[in-house]
Amino acid sequence: MGITERKERERESRREAILDAAQKVFFEKGLSTATVDEIADLAELSKGTIYLYYRSKEDMYLxxxxxxxxxxxxxxxxxxxxxxxxxxxxxxxxxxxxxxxxxxxxxxxxxxxxxxxxxxxxxxxxxxxxxxxxxxxxxxxxxxxxxxxxxxxxxxxxxxxxxxxxxxxxxxxxxxxxxxxxxxxxxxxxxxxxxxxxxxxxxxxxxxxxxxxxxxxxxxxxxxx
Amino acid sequence: MGITERKERERESRREAILDAAQKVFFEKGLSTATVDEIADLAELSKGTIYLYYRSKEDMYLxxxxxxxxxxxxxxxxxxxxxxxxxxxxxxxxxxxxxxxxxxxxxxxxxxxxxxxxxxxxxxxxxxxxxxxxxxxxxxxxxxxxxxxxxxxxxxxxxxxxxxxxxxxxxxxxxxxxxxxxxxxxxxxxxxxxxxxxxxxxxxxxxxxxxxxxxxxxxxxxxxx
DNA sequence: CATATTTAATGACTAATGGTCATCAAATAA
DNA sequence: TTATTTGATGACCATTAGTCATTAAATATG
CATH class of the missing domain: 1.10.357.10 (Tetracycline Repressor, domain 2)
Structure with missing residues (x-):
C-alpha cells in the first residue's frame, strides 16, 4: 500500500512549492509588507490551502x-x-x-x-x-x-x-x-x-x-x- | 503676539505626550503588534489626531x-x-x-x-x-x-x-x-x-x-x- | 461685543490583510 | 457502485493603518 507514501511525498513537494513562492515574495518585500495572498497567487493555490501547510506567515518566514x-x-x-x-x-x-x-x-x-x-x-x-x-x-x-x-x-x-x-x-x-x-x-x-x-x-x-x-x-x- | 509661540509649545508638548504613549506601547508589544488605536487610547486622543502629529506608525517608532x-x-x-x-x-x-x-x-x-x-x-x-x-x-x-x-x-x-x-x-x-x-x-x-x-x-x-x-x-x- | 475665519480634533469610514470554515470535489475504500 | 476520507477552495470575519468630512474651539476682524 504505497498510497500513504505517495501522498506524503506529494504533501512534501507542495510544501516546498509554497515555500518557493514565499521565498520569492519575502525576498522582494520583507516580512511585514509581504502578503499571504501574494504568496498564494504565486503558488497558484488558494489562501486557505497555504494555511493547510503552514501555521502562519511568520512560520513560513522561519x-x-x-x-x-x-x-x-x-x-x-x-x-x-x-x-x-x-x-x-x-x-x-x-x-x-x-x-x-x-x-x-x-x-x-x-x-x-x-x-x-x-x-x-x-x-x-x-x-x-x-x-x-x-x-x-x-x-x-x-x-x-x-x-x-x-x-x-x-x-x-x-x-x-x-x-x-x-x-x-x-x-x-x-x-x-x-x-x-x-x-x-x-x-x-x-x-x-x-x-x-x-x-x-x-x-x-x-x-x-x-x-x-x-x-x-x-x-x-x-x-x- | 505670543500666540504662535504658545501654540508651537503646545504642539510640541502634545507631540511628546503622544510619544510617551507610543513608547509605552512599543516597549510592551514591539512594532508589528502595537496598534495605533492603543497608542491613541493611552494618549487620550482620537486616532485622527495622532496622524496630525506623526505620518505613520513607523515614524513614531523612529x-x-x-x-x-x-x-x-x-x-x-x-x-x-x-x-x-x-x-x-x-x-x-x-x-x-x-x-x-x-x-x-x-x-x-x-x-x-x-x-x-x-x-x-x-x-x-x-x-x-x-x-x-x-x-x-x-x-x-x-x-x-x-x-x-x-x-x-x-x-x-x-x-x-x-x-x-x-x-x-x-x-x-x-x-x-x-x-x-x-x-x-x-x-x-x-x-x-x-x-x-x-x-x-x-x-x-x-x-x-x-x-x-x-x-x-x-x-x-x-x-x- | 458680534461675526467671520482659521486651527485643531474627532470618529466614522475605507481598504488591506491575516486567518477561518462551511462547502465542494476528487481520490480511496468498501 | 456507493460510502468515506482527504484535499482544496474562496467567501467571509476581525483587525487595523490611514483618511476625510464634519464639528468645535480659538483667534482675528469690524
Whole structure:
C-alpha cells in the first residue's frame, strides 16, 4: 500500500512549492509588507490551502530562514572539505561566511530579523526549535575547527573555542550588517572602506588567537600587517 | 503676539505626550503588534489626531528610537566627563554602553530593528535623517576618544580610530544581541557565560589597540590576562 | 461685543490583510 | 457502485493603518 507514501511525498513537494513562492515574495518585500495572498497567487493555490501547510506567515518566514541556514552550512562544509591545513580551513570558512553575505544577501537579512526576541514570540515553537537545531549544526562546524586548531598547537591553548567563536562571529556579523545598511554612509561621509575594516578585524583576531610558531609558519598565508 | 509661540509649545508638548504613549506601547508589544488605536487610547486622543502629529506608525517608532539615542548619548557624555585619564575614559564608555544595554533594553532592541534596510524603506526620509544625525553625534564621541588616545600615545598610532571604533562597536553589539536573545541557550546548552565572552573580547581589543608603555602604566586599571 | 475665519480634533469610514470554515470535489475504500 | 476520507477552495470575519468630512474651539476682524 504505497498510497500513504505517495501522498506524503506529494504533501512534501507542495510544501516546498509554497515555500518557493514565499521565498520569492519575502525576498522582494520583507516580512511585514509581504502578503499571504501574494504568496498564494504565486503558488497558484488558494489562501486557505497555504494555511493547510503552514501555521502562519511568520512560520513560513522561519521556514525560508531554515533554507538559508542549510545554504550557509553547505558553503561552510565545502570550505572545510579541501583537506588543507587547519589555518587554511579557518581562512576558508571566514571567506565562506563573507561569500554567503555577498551572494545570499536576502538570507542574511532574514537572519538578522530572526535574531530578535520580538520575532521569537510570533512563531511556533516547533519551527523555532528546528532553526535552533540548524544553527547549532553550523555553529559546531566553526567550534570544531577552532578546537582542532587548539589541539594542533596553532591557536593558543588558553582560549575557549566557543568563546572565540562567538567573538569572531559577532564581529564579522556586525561589520556585515554595517556593510548592508550603511555602507554608503561610511564611505561617503566618513571615508571608510568597510572591507578594509573587515580585513583589519580578521588580522586582530588571528593575531590574538594564533601561537607565535604558527604565525611564523603561516606568515605567507596570512599577510598579517 | 505670543500666540504662535504658545501654540508651537503646545504642539510640541502634545507631540511628546503622544510619544510617551507610543513608547509605552512599543516597549510592551514591539512594532508589528502595537496598534495605533492603543497608542491613541493611552494618549487620550482620537486616532485622527495622532496622524496630525506623526505620518505613520513607523515614524513614531523612529521618534522613540531618537529618544533612545539621546539617552545613550547622555550616558556616554557623562561617562567621559569625569576628567580621568583617557584609558579610564575608554573603559568608562565601554561600561556605559553595557549599562545602556542592561538598563535600557527596550531602546536597545529598537536599535537593532532600525538597523535593517527593510525598515528604512518604511519610514520618512525626514525622520531617518534625524536619526542618522543623532547616531553621528554619539559616534563622534567614541571616535574622538580613540583619536585622543592615539594622540597621547596610549593607542597604537597605526590604527585608524574610525575603523577601530567600528570593530569595537560591532563586537560589543553582536555579543549584547546574543545576550538578549540567546543567553539561556548559550548558558544551558553550551555552558558559556556571555559576560565572560564580553570581558574576553574587551581584553583582546585593548591588547591589540594599546601601546606597550600604556599597558605597563595602566596595568592595574586593565587587569589584562 | 458680534461675526467671520482659521486651527485643531474627532470618529466614522475605507481598504488591506491575516486567518477561518462551511462547502465542494476528487481520490480511496468498501 | 456507493460510502468515506482527504484535499482544496474562496467567501467571509476581525483587525487595523490611514483618511476625510464634519464639528468645535480659538483667534482675528469690524
Amino acid at each position: 521556514a525560508v530562514i531554515l533554507r538559508g541556514e542549510a545554504v550557509m552550512r553547505n558553503m561552510f562544509e565545502k570550505a572545510i572539505s579541501t583537506g588543507e591545513s587547519t589555518v587554511k580551513l579557518i581562512l576558508n570558512i571566514a571567506e565562506a561566511y563573507y561569500a554567503f553575505f555577498k551572494e545570499q544577501r536576502n538570507y542574511f537579512r532574514m537572519f538578522s530579523f530572526f535574531e530578535t526576541p520580538q520575532f521569537h514570540k510570533q512563531v511556533s515553537e516547533e519551527m523555532l526549535n528546528q532553526c535552533v537545531a540548524a544553527d547549532e549544526k553550523t555553529w559546531s562546524i566553526v567550534v570544531n575547527l577552532i578546537s582542532q586548531g587548539v589541539r594542533e598547537g596553532i591557536l593558543h591553548s588558553h582560549i575557549d573555542p566557543k568563546q572565540f567563536g562567538i567573538i569572531v562571529w559577532a564581529t564579522a556579523t556586525g561589520i556585515y550588517r554595517q556593510m548592508d545598511t550603511n555602507s554608503e554612509y561610511w564611505h561617503k561621509v566618513m571615508g571608510i572602506n568597510l572591507e578594509e575594516t573587515l580585513r583589519l578585524s580578521y588580522s586582530l583576531l588571528l593575531e590574538s588567537m594564533m601561537t607565535d610558531t604558527a604565525k611564523e609558519e603561516y606568515k605567507g598565508l596570512l599577510r598579517l600587517q | 521618534a522613540v528610537i531618537l529618544r533612545g539615542e539621546a539617552v545613550m548619548r547622555n550616558m556616554f557624555e557623562k561617562a567621559i566627563s569625569t576628567g580621568e585619564s583617557t584609558v579610564k575614559l575608554i573603559l568608562n564608555i565601554a561600561e556605559a554602553y553595557y549599562a545602556f544595554f542592561k538598563e535600557q533594553r527596550n531602546y536597545f532592541r529598537m536599535f537593532s530593528f532600525f538597523e535593517t534596510p527593510q525598515f528604512h524603506k518604511q519610514v520618512s526620509e525626514e525622520m531617518l535623517n534625524q536619526c542618522v544625525a543623532a547616531d553621528e553625534k554619539t559616534w563622534s564621541i567614541v571616535v574622538n576618544l580613540i583619536s585622543q588616545g592615539v594622540r597621547e600615545g596610549i593607542l597604537h598610532s597605526h590604527i585608524d580610530p574610525k575603523q577601530f571604533g567600528i570593530i569595537v562597536w560591532a563586537t560589543a553589539t553582536g555579543i549584547y544581541r546574543q545576550m538578549d536573545t540567546n543567553s539561556e541557550y548559550w548558558h544551558k546548552v553550551m555552558g558559556i557565560n556571555l559576560e565572560e565572552t564580553l570581558r574576553l573580547s574587551y581584553s583582546l581589543l585593548l591588547e591589540s589597540m594599546m601601546t606597550d608603555t600604556a599597558k605597563e602604566e595602566y596595568k592595574g586599571l586593565l587587569r589584562l590576562q
